[in-house]
Amino acid sequence: MAAELKGRYPDAEITLQPSRGGRFEVSLDGAPIFEKSKLGRHAKEGEILGLIGRARDGAP
Secondary structure: OHHHHHHHOOOOOOOOOOOOOOOOEEEEOOEEEEEHHHHOOOOOOOHHHHHHHHHHHOOO
16 A cells, blocks of 8 residues: 555655554544544555545545
């Protein structure tokens, strides 16, 4: 997923942080945009890119 994000947003700073307990969280500019613990599922294919695009466009 990091490679896919870097391909779409080459200037993005992407940090992978190891954790325990199956956590998977994605933040954009310090704000969470996906949290597996709240949704109870992993991200679907393309979902993270879509969330980033909507957040950058200012769409809800």
